[in-house]
Amino acid sequence: MLAKLVQEGKLPPVDERLPKNPYTPPHSWLTVGKYGGVLKKTYNNNWGITGFIHEMQYGSSPLRWLKDGLAIGPGFVESWEANADASKWTFKIREGIKWSDGQPFTTKDIMYWWEYTVGGNGKEKEYPAGLKPINSPPDEARSGTGTLMTVNAPDDYTFEMVFDAPAPLTADRLAMWVNMFIGPAWVMPRHYMEQFNPVLSPDKYKDWEEHQRKFNHNNPDCPRLTGWKLDIFEEGVRAVWSRNPYYWAVDKEGNQLPYIDQIIVTAVKDKEIEKLAYTEGRADHAHFHSQGLADVQSLRDAEAKSGLEVRFWDSGSGTGSLYFFNMDFKDEKMRAVFRDPKFRQALSHAYNRADVQKAVYFGLGELTTGTFSPKAIEYNINDQGKQVYAAWRDSYVKYDPALAEKILDKAGYKKGPDGKRTMPDGSPLQIQITYGADQAPGGEHLSKNERLARDWQAIGLDAVLTPIPGEGADEKWRAGELPMKTTWEVGDGPNHLVFPSWLVADETERWAPLHGRGYTLRGTASEKEELDKNPWDRNPPRINRGEPDYMPAIARLHELFDKSKVEPDAMKRHQLVWDMIKVHIDEGPFFTGTIANPPRIILVKKGLMNVPTRDDLLKEGLGGFVNPWIIPSPATYDPETWYWDNPEAHTA
Amino acid sequence: MLNFIARRLVNMFFLLIVVSFVGFWIIQLPPGSILDVQIQRLRMQGGNLPESMIQALRDRYGVDDPFYVQYWKWISRSLQGDFGTSFETDQKVAERIYNRLGISFGLSLTALLFTWLVAIPIGVYSATHRYSWPDYLITFVQFLGLSIPGFLLALVLLITASRLWDQPIGGLFSPQYADAPWSLAKLWDFIRHVWIAIVVLAIGATAGLTRVMRANLLDVLNMQYIQTARAKGLKESTVIWKHAVRNAIHPLVMSLGTLLPTLVVGETLTAIILSLPTIGPLYLDALRSQDMYLAGTILVMLSALLLVGNLIADLLLAWVDPRVRLE
Numbered sequence: 006m007l008a009k010l011v012q013e014g015k016l017p018p019v020d021e022r023l024p025k026n027p028y029t030p031p032h033s034w035l036t037v038g039k040y041g042g043v044l045k046k047t048y049n050n051n052w053g054i055t056g057f058i059h060e061m062q063y064g065s066s067p068l069r070w071l072k073d074g075l076a077i078g079p080g081f082v083e084s085w086e087a088n089a090d091a092s093k094w095t096f097k098i099r100e101g102i103k104w105s106d107g108q109p110f111t112t113k114d115i116m117y118w119w120e121y122t123v124g125g126n127g128k129e130k131e132y133p134a135g136l137k138p139i140n141s142p143p144d145e146a147r148s149g150t151g152t153l154m155t156v157n158a159p160d161d162y163t164f165e166m167v168f169d170a171p172a173p174l175t176a177d178r179l180a181m182w183v184n185m186f187i188g189p190a191w192v193m194p195r196h197y198m199e200q201f202n203p204v205l206s207p208d209k210y211k212d213w214e215e216h217q218r219k220f221n222h223n224n225p226d227c228p229r230l231t232g233w234k235l236d237i238f239e240e241g242v243r244a245v246w247s248r249n250p251y252y253w254a255v256d257k258e259g260n261q262l263p264y265i266d267q268i269i270v271t272a273v274k275d276k277e278i279e280k281l282a283y284t285e286g287r288a289d290h291a292h293f294h295s296q297g298l299a300d301v302q303s304l305r306d307a308e309a310k311s312g313l314e315v316r317f318w319d320s321g322s323g324t325g326s327l328y329f330f331n332m333d334f335k336d337e338k339m340r341a342v343f344r345d346p347k348f349r350q351a352l353s354h355a356y357n358r359a360d361v362q363k364a365v366y367f368g369l370g371e372l373t374t375g376t377f378s379p380k381a382i383e384y385n386i387n388d389q390g391k392q393v394y395a396a397w398r399d400s401y402v403k404y405d406p407a408l409a410e411k412i413l414d415k416a417g418y419k420k421g422p423d424g425k426r427t428m429p430d431g432s433p434l435q436i437q438i439t440y441g442a443d444q445a446p447g448g449e450h451l452s453k454n455e456r457l458a459r460d461w462q463a464i465g466l467d468a469v470l471t472p473i474p475g476e477g478a479d480e481k482w483r484a485g486e487l488p489m490k491t492t493w494e495v496g497d498g499p500n501h502l503v504f505p506s507w508l509v510a511d512e513t514e515r516w517a518p519l520h521g522r523g524y525t526l527r528g529t530a531s532e533k534e535e536l537d538k539n540p541w542d543r544n545p546p547r548i549n550r551g552e553p554d555y556m557p558a559i560a561r562l563h564e565l566f567d568k569s570k571v572e573p574d575a576m577k578r579h580q581l582v583w584d585m586i587k588v589h590i591d592e593g594p595f596f597t598g599t600i601a602n603p604p605r606i607i608l609v610k611k612g613l614m615n616v617p618t619r620d621d622l623l624k625e626g627l628g629g630f631v632n633p634w635i636i637p638s639p640a641t642y643d644p645e646t647w648y649w650d651n652p653e654a655h656t657a
Numbered sequence: 658m659l660n661f662i663a664r665r666l667v668n669m670f671f672l673l674i675v676v677s678f679v680g681f682w683i684i685q686l687p688p689g690s691i692l693d694v695q696i697q698r699l700r701m702q703g704g705n706l707p708e709s710m711i712q713a714l715r716d717r718y719g720v721d722d723p724f725y726v727q728y729w730k731w732i733s734r735s736l737q738g739d740f741g742t743s744f745e746t747d748q749k750v751a752e753r754i755y756n757r758l759g760i761s762f763g764l765s766l767t768a769l770l771f772t773w774l775v776a777i778p779i780g781v782y783s784a785t786h787r788y789s790w791p792d793y794l795i796t797f798v799q800f801l802g803l804s805i806p807g808f809l810l811a812l813v814l815l816i817t818a819s820r821l822w823d824q825p826i827g828g829l830f831s832p833q834y835a836d837a838p839w840s841l842a843k844l845w846d847f848i849r850h851v852w853i854a855i856v857v858l859a860i861g862a863t864a865g866l867t868r869v870m871r872a873n874l875l876d877v878l879n880m881q882y883i884q885t886a887r888a889k890g891l892k893e894s895t896v897i898w899k900h901a902v903r904n905a906i907h908p909l910v911m912s913l914g915t916l917l918p919t920l921v922v923g924e925t926l927t928a929i930i931l932s933l934p935t936i937g938p939l940y941l942d943a944l945r946s947q948d949m950y951l952a953g954t955i956l957v958m959l960s961a962l963l964l965v966g967n968l969i970a971d972l973l974l975a976w977v978d979p980r981v982r983l984e
Contacts (some may be wrong), residue, residue, distance in 0.1 A: 043832070045832070047826075047827070051745060051746055052745070052746075137716065141712065214742055217747055218742065218747045218748070218749075221746075221747045223746055223747070223748075237836075239756070239934070240746055240748060240753060240756060240934070241756075241757065241934035241938070241939065242828055242829060242934045243828060243832075243835065245832075245835075269832045271827050271828050271832075271932075272827065272828070272932060272934075273826065273827040273932040274827075274928070274929045274930070274932045274938055275929050275930060275932070278815070278826060278827065278930060278932060281815075281816065281819065281826055282826045282827065285819055285820075285826065287825075287826055474687070475693075477687070477693075479693060479696075656833075657831075657832040657833045
C-alpha cells in the first residue's frame with residue numbers, strides 16, 4: 006500500500022520515515038508477518054469505534070508495561086534515569102519520530118501539553134484572565150509530598166522532570182495508560198493544536214471548546230503517533246483507520262509496522278445485535294468488553310461458521326463481584342456496626358462463595374476474601390509476597406455459618422424472640438443490600454446479591470435487597486447516605502501504589518468516602534474550615550485526621566501510605582504495602598470479594614496471526630492482565646504486529 | 658390568511674421558548690449527570706479515574722452550575738444559532754443532528770409514501786366490500802400488523818435474512834461501497850441494508866391507517882348525500898372517490914399535525930435493532946445520559962416540527978374542505 010505512494014513521490018521512502026532507533030516489540034511469540042489486509046471490528050457505542058481503537062495502541066505512551074506489569078520497557082522514550090533519591094528524572098526521546106502527517110515529534114510537543122493545557126511550570130499565571138487550564142496535572146506530576154514538578158526540555162530530544170521530594174513511582178506512572186486521548190495526554194501535536202489554543206490566540210478563542218473538539222480520538226485531522234491513524238469517523242455508523250506511514254516501530258527483521266492496512270469499525274447499537282455479528286462471523290476480533298462468560302457457549306457453537314476462535318486471557322481482577330459497607334455511613338448506630346471488624350468477618354464467613362462461583366462464574370477463578378489484583382508485583386516478586394497474597398486471600402474466605410453465628414453471638418448481635426439478630430443494644434438491625442436499579446436481572450452482580458441475602462438470612466440477619474436509582478448514587482455515597490456498594494470489582498494494578506484506592510482511603514468512591522475526601526483535601530484551606538460542624542454536614546462531607554470519627558485502622562493505612570510515596574527503594578516500598586495488607590487482615594475485611602482472576606473472552610478470527618494465546622502470555626508474563634486501563638490491553642501486546650496469513654482474502 | 662399565519666408563527670416562537678425551558682428542566686430532573694455516564698464508562702471493569710480528572714470534567718461540563726445557569730448558557734447561544742457541544746462525542750450538536758436528519762427523513766418518508774399508497778386503496782376496498790372474504794383476510798393481516806411490535810419483527814427479519822441471504826448487520830453501506838460514488842451496485846447494497854427498516858415501519862403504519870380509513874369511509878357511506886349521489890345515477894367510482902373518500906380523509910390530514918415529529922423519531926426501537934443512524938436512537942441516548950444540549954435541541958426541534966405540522970394541517974384542511982374557516 007505504501008510502496009506505491011513512495012513511487013509516486015507522495016511519501017518519503019521508509020528510511021526517512023523511521024526514527025534513528027526504531028522500537029521493536031520484544032514479545033517471544035512474534036513471527037515476521039505479511040503486509041496487507043483489513044481488520045473488521047464492531048462496537049456497540051460511539052466511543053468504541055474510535056476510543057477503543059485508540060486504546061488498542063500504545064504508541065503515544067512515553068514508556069510501556071511489559072510482561073503483564075512485571076517490567077517496564079521503552080516507548081517513544083528510549084532511555085531514562087533517575088538521580089539517587091528519585092527526585093529528578095531524565096528521559097531521552099527517540100530521535101526522528103514523526104507525527105502521522107510527517108511533522109517531527111520533539112519535546113516541544115510535550116512542553117505544549119504541560120505548559121499550555123495543564124498550566125505547568127508556572128505558566129497558568131500567564132493565561133488570559135478567567136481562563137483555567139483544561140487539563141489537570143496527572144499523578145506522576147506530583148512528588149510524594151504532593152507538590153508539582155517542573156518539566157525542563159534542554160533540547161529537542163531530552164526532557165527532565167524535577168520534583169522537590171522523591172517521586173519513586175514516576176517510571177511506573179509514565180507507563181500507565183495509552184495516553185494522548187486516554188489517561189493524561191503527555192503528547193499533543195503542537196503544530197496542529199496551537200491554532201486552537203485560547204492561551205496562544207486569546208482573540209480567536211475565549212474557551213477550550215474548539216481545542217477540546219480537535220484534540221479528540223474521533224477527529225481525523227488530529228495527527229497521531231500510533232500505528233494506525235483515523236481516516237473517517239461517521240458518528241453512529243463507522244470509523245475507518247489506515248496504517249500510519251510514520252509509525253516508529255519495526256519487526257525483528259526491520260520491516261516497518263503495522264502489517265495490516267486498515268481497521269474498519271462498524272457501529273451497532275444493541276449488544277445482542279453485536280453478538281449476532283460475532284456468531285455470524287462478521288467481525289475479525291473482539292476484546293473482552295463486548296462478550297461475557299455467559300456467551301461462551303453460543304460463541305463456541307458458532308465457531309465453525311463464524312471462524313472466530315474463543316480465547317481466554319486472565320482478567321487479573323482481585324475479585325469479581327464484591328460488596329463493601331460504608332465505613333462513613335451517616336447513621337451513627339449502623340456506622341458502629343459496619344465499623345466492627347467482627348461483624349464484617351462473620352458476614353464474610355457466612356457467605357457461600359463456592360455457590361456463586363459455580364452459578365455465576367462457571368466454576369472459574371479462585372475463591373478469595375477480596376484482595377488487590379493477584380497479578381500485582383508485590384505478590385509475585387518473592388516467596389514472602391506470595392505468602393502475603395495467600396494470607397489475605399484466605400483470611401475470611403472459609404464458608405462456615407456456624408462460626409459466623411458464634412462470632413456474632415460473642416460480639417453481641419444476639420437473636421431476638423423473632424429469630425432475627427439485633428444490635429448489641431437490642432435495637433433492630435437491618436442490612437440493606439443496595440444496588441443500582443438498572444442492574445441487569447440475572448447479571449453477575451444481582452445473582453451474587455441474591456445469594457448473599459440468602460446466606461445472611463440463614464444466620465438470622467435481616468438482609469433485604471434494596472434497589473436504588475442509579476443516577477445520583479455517587480453523590481449519596483460520598484455524603485455517607487448509602488450503606489453498601491455491591492456492583493463493582495477490583496481490577497487495578499500492576500502494583501498497589503500506582504492506584505492504591507482499594508488499599509487505602511484516598512478518594513471518595515470506595516469503602517471510606519469521608520476519610521478519602523479528608524485525605525485529598527489535606528494541606529488545603531478546607532482542612533481548617535467548618536471544623537465546628539459534624540463531618541456529614543460539611544461541604545463536601547469529610548473526616549479530617551485526628552478527629553473522633555477518624556478510624557485508627559485508616560490512620561495507620563494513611564501513615565504507611567504517606568511513607569511509601571517518598572520511599573525510593575522498591576523493596577522497602579513492597580514491605581510498606583505488605584504492612585498495609587496486614588491492617589486489612591487484622592481489621593478487615595474492608596471490602597469483601599467472591600472469586601479472583603476469572604478469565605476474559607477474546608475472539609480471534611482464524612488466520613489472524615501474532616495474537617498471543619494464554620500460554621504465550623504465561624511463558625512471558627502472567628497469562629494476561631486485561632482488566633486495568635493503566636496496563637492497556639491488548640495494546641501492551643502490540644496489535645501492530647498482527648497480520649493475516651492470507652492478506653488477499655481479507656479486503657473490505 | 659397571511660395575518661393568520663403571522664400570528665401563529667409569533668405564538669409558536671414564544672411557545673417554543675416555554676417548551677425549551679420546561680423540557681430542559683425535566684431533562685435534568687433525575688439526579689446525576691452526563692458525568693456519571695462518562696465515569697462509568699472509564700471505570701468499566703474496575704478501571705480507575707483520578708479525582709483530579711473527575712473535577713476537570715465537572716468544570717468543563719458545568720454540571721455543578723444551577724439549572725438556570727445551564728439553561729441560559731444554552732438558550733442564549735442557541736438563539737444565535739450555536740446549539741453547543743454534545744458531551745458524548747465532543748462534536749457540535751447541530752452537526753450530530755444534521756448528519757442523521759437526512760437518513761431519518763428519507764427512511765420515514767419512504768415508509769410513509771409506501772403506507773399511504775397501500776393503506777388508502779386497501780382501506781377503501783375493505784370498506785366497500787365489507788364482510789366479504791377479502792375483507793376478512795385484510796382485517797386478519799391488519800391485526801397481525803398491529804399486534805406484532807416493530808422491533809420484534811425487525812429482529813426476526815434481521816436474523817432470518819442474515820442466515821439465509823447474508824444480510825448485512827448494521828449500518829447503511831458495506832465497507833467497499835461506503836466511499837464509492839453512487840452506482841447501481843451501491844444502490845443495491847443500500848437497499849439491502851435498509852429494506853427491513855422500511856418494511857417494518859410500513860407494516861405497522863399500514864395496518865393502523867387501513868383500519869382508520871375503513872372505519873371512516875363506512876361512516877361516510879351511510880350519509881344521506883351519498884345516497885343522493887347514487888340516486889342521481891353517478892358512477893359508483895365517482896361516488897366513492899370524489900364524494901366519500903374526500904370526506905373520509907379528514908383524519909389523515911389532521912394526523913399530519915403529529916406526523917412531522919413522528920417522521921423524525923418514530924422509528925427509534927427499529928433503528929436501534931438495525932443500527933441505523935437516525936435521530937431516534939440519538940435522542941434516546943441523549944436523554945438517558947443527560948447530554949443536555951443535545952437532548953434539549955432535539956426536544957425543541959421536535960416541538961417546532963409539531964407546531965409547524967399542525968399549522969400545515971390546518972391550512973391543508975381548509976383547502977380540502979371549504980367548510981373549514983381559518984378566522
